[in-house]
Amino acid sequence: MAKFYLVLTLFGILLPYGAFIPWLIAHGFAVDLLVHEAMINPISIFAWLDVLVSAITLLGFITVDGYRHQVKYRYFALLGTLFVGVSFGLPLYLYLKEKQYQKMQIQT
Template sequence: MKLRYLYLVFCLIGLLLPYSQFLPWIMEHHALNMPLFIRDLFANRISAFFAMDVIVSAVVLISFIQSEGKRLGMRLLWLPTIGTLLVGVSLGLPLFLYQRQLQLDRVAAQ
């Protein structure tokens, strides 16, 4: 299996697993209630640990997407950035790696 296809599989997993928890939470509360979301996100020390880890990882990833993407002359860098903001690193990273692999394959074919 080519690496780029593996990245697409990771994109799918990275979308489905987090949203399998997020969408029922939204349905349970009938909307995206941000104060309640923040309260639940930091409900205890272990959930706060994971929340802070993901927030830092997302900031680092978005910085990497911009710098590496510009270095390689990639287009559509907004896609993995939006994926990171709307889903998380679990979608943004494999989506960026997919786009990056496409760019590297294009350059190698020239």
């Protein structure tokens, strides 16, 4: 599973930024235009609110579950969620947790 999560982590950063970087090159860092285009119609608002709720849920989950299971480097998943998104933070956290689980299995 670790390799699967790692591949998804890579996709989770490459795909969103693959779409965002061309927009950024074309328009620069125009926050007002970004917000306007992101909220241009009800379906895009739906998608952003879905992502927002998912991100808040994931941040809470990583914080609590990561503390409970003492997942090393969990703060990278928190930062990844904040700066990239759920598509990066979730598989990264699952990768970190899986690697820790595998290490514990070897030790026992």
